[in-house]
Amino acid sequence: MKTVALPDGERVPVLGQGTWRMGEKKRAHADEVAALRLGIDLGMTLIDTAEMYGDGGAEKVVGDAIEGQRDRVFIVTKVYPHNASRSELPKACERSLKRLRIDTIDLYLLHWRERTPPLEATVETFEKLRSTGKIKRWGVSNFDADDMKELFDICRRLRSIAPTTNQVLYNLENREIEFDLLPLLTRHSSHVTPIMAYSPVGHGRGLLENATLKKIAKCHDATTAQIALAWVLRQPNLIAIPKASDKNHVRDNARSTDIKLTKEDLADLDREFPPPKSQRPLPTL
Numbered sequence: 001m002k003t004v005a006l007p008d009g010e011r012v013p014v015l016g017q018g019t020w021r022m023g024e025k026k027r028a029h030a031d032e033v034a035a036l037r038l039g040i041d042l043g044m045t046l047i048d049t050a051e052m053y054g055d056g057g058a059e060k061v062v063g064d065a066i067e068g069q070r071d072r073v074f075i076v077t078k079v080y081p082h083n084a085s086r087s088e089l090p091k092a093c094e095r096s097l098k099r100l101r102i103d104t105i106d107l108y109l110l111h112w113r114e115r116t117p118p119l120e121a122t123v124e125t126f127e128k129l130r131s132t133g134k135i136k137r138w139g140v141s142n143f144d145a146d147d148m149k150e151l152f153d154i155c156r157r158l159r160s161i162a163p164t165t166n167q168v169l170y171n172l173e174n175r176e177i178e179f180d181l182l183p184l185l186t187r188h189s190s191h192v193t194p195i196m197a198y199s200p201v202g203h204g205r206g207l208l209e210n211a212t213l214k215k216i217a218k219c220h221d222a223t224t225a226q227i228a229l230a231w232v233l234r235q236p237n238l239i240a241i242p243k244a245s246d247k248n249h250v251r252d253n254a255r256s257t258d259i260k261l262t263k264e265d266l267a268d269l270d271r272e273f274p275p276p277k278s279q280r281p282l283p284t285l
């Protein structure tokens with residue numbers, strides 16, 4: 001599995017696993033654990049979850065999936081903005097650690113930004129959690145370019161570590177980040193902040209039925225999901241986190257890193273899914 005370097009030098013696989021919609025139904029638990037375990041065996045050792053998913057249920061699924069193999073995995077979880085204050089963040093962190101049954105979170109993200117608490121308070125508290133070893137790094141999610149500039153200013157002022165990632169919606173149908181956010185994070189800042197692309201196969205909705213994707217998939221003897229993932233992963237400094245509870249989907253996704261799209265494929269996809277020509281609001285799911 002190819003890897004991406006995080007700002008502190010740690011390397012993580014370019015392809016991880018999402019968990020939204022896991023941990024919601026008891027009867028699906030065993031299959032969800034098995035799917036994540038298979039994904040880990042296939043090299044997708046970065047697992048993304050959140051206190052929000054299944055109201056903590058997804059973190060419990062992850063806890064079961066990583067049992068006995070904590071050292072092989074890189075765990076990302078996210079805190080609700082309403083739990084990201086100085087007083088609430090340490091408590092939310094403890095609850096996540098307990099559900100995941102681990103001692104430290106590899107990467108802890110602010111799920112999205114709200115007006116309160118102030119961003120500075122969240123960054124200061126993330127840094128305290130880092131100094132006590134409860135988390136190893138922190139980052140953000142759903143931040144647009146202006147939010148990121150503000151965050152970089154705060155980090156400079158507080159002399160904190162740089163944010164490890166910004167997790168955002170990115171797939172063929174949602175290319176908004178290419179206009180300003182992606183260049184800001186990967187080319188124009190003093191250091192690279194890797195992007196974590198969520199919903200890379202379009203949340204399993206209509207994208208995978210697209211005729212152009214089907215045509216390209218046929219040429220590569222691949223599935224449309226593999227082409228959608230190969231397209232997201234065509235660029236450096238990017239991590240994709242597809243969610244799959246179906247083991248066939250997990251196998252499919254793991255193989256997407258072997259696919260190399262041609263110039264013609266990329267041009268066809270640009271025609272079908274044009275890149276943004278102007279700044280647009282960052283969409284979220």
Ligand SMILES: NC(=O)c1ccc[n+]([C@@H]2O[C@H](COP(=O)([O-])OP(=O)(O)OC[C@H]3O[C@@H](n4cnc5c(N)ncnc54)[C@H](OP(=O)(O)O)[C@@H]3O)[C@@H](O)[C@H]2O)c1
Nearest residue numbers: 018019020198199200201202203204225242243244245246
């Ligand atoms: N930070 C945020 O605000 C945010 C928002 C959304 C998502 N996320 C994270 O990103 C992860 C991925 O995003 P997502 O779950 O929205 O969408 P996604 O990964 O694009 O799509 C997941 C859906 O696609 C299906 N699927 C996966 N692989 C497939 C394949 N090879 N062939 C056909 N169908 C396939 C899955 O089905 P099965 O499950 O049946 O296999 C599931 O229904 C989430 O799980 C979550 O961890 C973060």
